[in-house]
Amino acid sequence: MTVALGASAYSVAIFHLMTHAFFKALLFLAAGSVIIAMHHEQNIWKMGGLRKYMPITWITFLVGTLALVGTPFFAGFYSKDSILEAVHLSQTPGHTIAFVAVLLGVFVTSFYSFRLYFVVFHGKERFNTEEQHDTHASHDAHDDHHHGGVPHEPPAVVTIPLILLAIPSVIIGALTIGPMLYGDVFSSSIFVNPEHNPLHPMAEEYHGWWQYALHSFINVNIPAFWLALAGAVSAWYMYLKRPELPGQIQAKFAQSKPLAILQTTLEQKYWFDYINERYIAGGGRLLGRGLWKYSDAGLIDGLIVNGTSKAIGWLATIVRRVQTGFLYHYAFAMIIGLLGLLTWVVS
Amino acid sequence: MLAEFPFLSFVIWTPIIGGVAVLFIGDDSPAKAKRLALVVALLTFAFSLPLYGLFNSTLGTMQLQELSPWIPTIDVYYHLGVDGFSMPLILLTSFTTVLVVIAGWEVIQYRVAQYMAAFLVMEGLMIGVFAALDAILFYVFFEAMLIPMFLIIGIWGGPRRVYATIKFFLYTFLGSVFMLVALIYMYFQAGSFDILVFHDLKLDMQEQILIFLAFLIAFAVKVPMWPVHTWLPDAHVEAPTGGSVILAAITLKIGGYGFLRFSLPITPDAASYLDWFIISLSLIAVVYISLVALVQQDMKKLIAYSSIAHMGFVTLGFFIIFNLAENAPGSSGIPMAIEGGMVQMISHGFISGALFLCVGVLYDRLHSRKISDYGGVVNTMPVFAAFMVLFAMANAGLPGTSGFVGEFMVILSSLQANFWIAFLAATTLILGASYTLWLVKRVIFGAVANDGVAALKDINRREIIMLSLLAIMILLVGIWPDPLVSVMHPTVDNLIEHVTRSKL
Numbered sequence: 001m002t003v004a005l006g007a008s009a010y011s012v013a014i015f016h017l018m019t020h021a022f023f024k025a026l027l028f029l030a031a032g033s034v035i036i037a038m039h040h041e042q043n044i045w046k047m048g049g050l051r052k053y054m055p056i057t058w059i060t061f062l063v064g065t066l067a068l069v070g071t072p073f074f075a076g077f078y079s080k081d082s083i084l085e086a087v088h089l090s091q092t093p094g095h096t097i098a099f100v101a102v103l104l105g106v107f108v109t110s111f112y113s114f115r116l117y118f119v120v121f122h123g124k125e126r127f128n129t130e131e132q133h134d135t136h137a138s139h140d141a142h143d144d145h146h147h148g149g150v151p152h153e154p155p156a157v158v159t160i161p162l163i164l165l166a167i168p169s170v171i172i173g174a175l176t177i178g179p180m181l182y183g184d185v186f187s188s189s190i191f192v193n194p195e196h197n198p199l200h201p202m203a204e205e206y207h208g209w210w211q212y213a214l215h216s217f218i219n220v221n222i223p224a225f226w227l228a229l230a231g232a233v234s235a236w237y238m239y240l241k242r243p244e245l246p247g248q249i250q251a252k253f254a255q256s257k258p259l260a261i262l263q264t265t266l267e268q269k270y271w272f273d274y275i276n277e278r279y280i281a282g283g284g285r286l287l288g289r290g291l292w293k294y295s296d297a298g299l300i301d302g303l304i305v306n307g308t309s310k311a312i313g314w315l316a317t318i319v320r321r322v323q324t325g326f327l328y329h330y331a332f333a334m335i336i337g338l339l340g341l342l343t344w345v346v347s
Numbered sequence: 348m349l350a351e352f353p354f355l356s357f358v359i360w361t362p363i364i365g366g367v368a369v370l371f372i373g374d375d376s377p378a379k380a381k382r383l384a385l386v387v388a389l390l391t392f393a394f395s396l397p398l399y400g401l402f403n404s405t406l407g408t409m410q411l412q413e414l415s416p417w418i419p420t421i422d423v424y425y426h427l428g429v430d431g432f433s434m435p436l437i438l439l440t441s442f443t444t445v446l447v448v449i450a451g452w453e454v455i456q457y458r459v460a461q462y463m464a465a466f467l468v469m470e471g472l473m474i475g476v477f478a479a480l481d482a483i484l485f486y487v488f489f490e491a492m493l494i495p496m497f498l499i500i501g502i503w504g505g506p507r508r509v510y511a512t513i514k515f516f517l518y519t520f521l522g523s524v525f526m527l528v529a530l531i532y533m534y535f536q537a538g539s540f541d542i543l544v545f546h547d548l549k550l551d552m553q554e555q556i557l558i559f560l561a562f563l564i565a566f567a568v569k570v571p572m573w574p575v576h577t578w579l580p581d582a583h584v585e586a587p588t589g590g591s592v593i594l595a596a597i598t599l600k601i602g603g604y605g606f607l608r609f610s611l612p613i614t615p616d617a618a619s620y621l622d623w624f625i626i627s628l629s630l631i632a633v634v635y636i637s638l639v640a641l642v643q644q645d646m647k648k649l650i651a652y653s654s655i656a657h658m659g660f661v662t663l664g665f666f667i668i669f670n671l672a673e674n675a676p677g678s679s680g681i682p683m684a685i686e687g688g689m690v691q692m693i694s695h696g697f698i699s700g701a702l703f704l705c706v707g708v709l710y711d712r713l714h715s716r717k718i719s720d721y722g723g724v725v726n727t728m729p730v731f732a733a734f735m736v737l738f739a740m741a742n743a744g745l746p747g748t749s750g751f752v753g754e755f756m757v758i759l760s761s762l763q764a765n766f767w768i769a770f771l772a773a774t775t776l777i778l779g780a781s782y783t784l785w786l787v788k789r790v791i792f793g794a795v796a797n798d799g800v801a802a803l804k805d806i807n808r809r810e811i812i813m814l815s816l817l818a819i820m821i822l823l824v825g826i827w828p829d830p831l832v833s834v835m836h837p838t839v840d841n842l843i844e845h846v847t848r849s850k851l
Contacts, residue, residue, distance in 0.1 A: 284638060
C-alpha cells in the first residue's frame, strides 16, 4: 500500500487496503479457528494434517492464502498486480529498487504463506490427542465437547464468518477494479498531477477484469504470477516433500560466520526490541529513580524540608538553655540588660 | 426572581450547617449520621445545579452576586459571585462530595459522624473559596479549609499520618501567610478588600513583582508546582480514600483558580515579566515528575505524582499566554490556552478522583497499596478492571476522554508560542501513557499474583454507582466538551482584556 502511495497511485493504495481487509481478516479468523480446535496451541509444529478434521477452515484458509499471494482472479491479485504495474510505470526516484523489492516480496509472501498452510493443514499429524484428552478431561469433564481428543471444526459462530469473508476474498477485486481504479469512484476526491499519474498509461492497457487476469500469465515485464507459483512450489518442496531440508540449510548457515551473523541479526529483529527495552525503557526508569531518590527525597525533602525542621529543633535546644528556671539568673539578666540599655541611652 | 435567591450562600452554608448537624447526631447512631450526610451532600448538589442554569454564559462578569457588610470598620464585606471559572469548579466540588460520602459508606467504621461532618464542612469552605469576591472572606475560607483536611488525614489516615499532616499544614500555611501580607498591602493601596477593585488597581513594577511572588508561593504550594510539591505524595499516601479524592479533585484546583483570580488580573506586568519562570517550573513538573511517577511502587504515590504532572499543564496553559500575546497578538491560542488549562482542571478532578477511588476499592479489600501485592485482578474483578482501564486511559490522555481535551488545547496553543515548549509538554503523552499503562499492566493484567488476589470479590452496587458517575462525566467532557468550554468564553475574554492591559 505504501509502495502505491510512493508511486502516486493513491486510488490503487486504497483499492489494496480494501481487498486486503477481506482476506487478512479471513486469515486471522481462520487462524483463530485453528487455535480453538488446538486448545489454544499456537505453535504450528504441534499441528499438521488438519484439513481432514476441519474442512471449512481448511478451504477458507486456502482461499485467503491464494488471495494473499495474488493468484489471478482472486481479490488480492487485482490490487497487488495494479501496484506492481504502477511502480513499474512510475518515474519517481528509486522506483527500480521499489519494483525489485516488491517483486521479491511476491515470492517471499507466497513462500511463507504456503509454508504456514502446508505445515498446518497437510503433512503428518504432530498433535498429541491422548495428552490433550488427559490434561483437560480431568478438571473439566462436563465440558468434553470443547476438550475432545481429536480436533474438530468449531461451531457455526466461527465458521459462518469464515465463509462470508471467503466470498469477497475471491470476487471483490474483479468486481471493483473497474470502478475504483478506472471509474469515477475517486474522481472527485483524489487529484494527481497528470504527469506523475501512473494510472493514465495503465488505463490504456486495461480491457476488463478477465483480460487483466489472463494477461498476468504472459506478462514478461511483471512475472508476479510465476514468482508466486515458485514460492508456493518451494514451500511445498521444503516443508512437505523433503521436510529435513530446512534444518540442513540452517546447519549450513551456522557453519559460516557471516551467514550466522545474518541469521542472528534477523532473529533478534535488528536488536530493536532489545535497545528499546534495555536503553529507552530502562533508561527512563533509571532516570526516574535517580530524580526521585536524590532530588525529591534527598534534596527537597531531606535537606530543605526536613532540614528546616531539624535546624529549628537544634536552635531550640540551644536557646532552651537560657530558660533555667532560677530566679536569680533572670534577675541577673535583667540587671545586665538594664545597665546595657542605660549606657546606650545616656551616651 | 429566581436569580434573586441567594444560591451561593445556600451552597456554602448548607453543607457547613448540615455538617454540624451530622456532628451532633454523633457516633451513637452512625447509620443515621451517614444518611443525613448523604442527604446534605445531595441537597448541596441540587442547590449548585441552578448555578449552571441561571448563569448567563454570554457575560464575562461576576454573576449571582451577594453583598452585605461583614466587618465595616475595615471595609470587609460578605461578597459572593461567580464567573465562568468559579461556577464549573463549584459544581465539581458539590459533585465530588456526593461521591466521597458514598465512598466512605461501609468503609469508615471509626467515628463515622465526624468523618462525614469533616467532609461536609470542607465542601462548604471550598465552595466559599471559589465564590468569595472579598479578599478577607477568601482568605478565611482558604485557611479554614486546612482544618477539616488536617483532621481527615490526622484521624483517619495511615501509619505516618502525623508526619504527613504536619508537613501538609506547614507547607500550605507558610504559603498563605505571604498572600495575606499581599492582600493587606493592596488594601492600603485601594482602600477596599474587594477582589474586583484589586483588578483595577494601579501598581508599579516593583510592587507587582513582590505581590506576584507572594501569591505564587501561596498558590504554587496548592497546585502543587515543583519544587514545593513534596507534601502532596505524603498527604495522599496517608490520607483515607475520601481525603485523597478531595485533595486531588478540588484543593489542587484552588491553586490554579488562585492564579486566574489573583495573579493574572492583578499583576499582569509581573506575570508577563516572570512567565518564563512559571513555564520552566511547569515543564519540569511535566517531565521530571512524570519520570518520578514511573518508578513508584505505591499506587497512591504514583497517582499523586501523576497529579502534579497533570497540574503542570494547567500552569503552562495559564502562563503561555504572555508569550503568545507578545509574539502572536490576537491569536486563537491565547483564549485556548486558558480554556485548556481550565478544562484540564475539571477533567483532572474527575480522573484523579476516579483513580483514587479505584485504589481505595483495592485497598479496602487487601489493605495494601503496593503494586507488587497485586496482579491479575481482572480475573477476579472483571467489572472493576473495566472501570480502572477506562480511567487509566483517561489519565494517559486518550482521545474521547476528558484527559485529552485539556492537554490537547494546551499543547496546541503552546505550539503557536514555541515549538520546544510544546515538544516538552507533549512528552507527557508518552510518559503519561508509560506510567499509567504500566500500572494497569502490573495491577490488573497478568496471572493471579497471590491468594489475596484470588479471593477478591468484584465491586458491589454502591461502588459501581460511584465509578459509573465518574466514567460518564469523563466520557461526556471527552466527547462533548462544549457545554463546559462555552460557559467560560466570555470570562476568558474578560480575563485576557485585563491581562493584556498594563497596570503600571
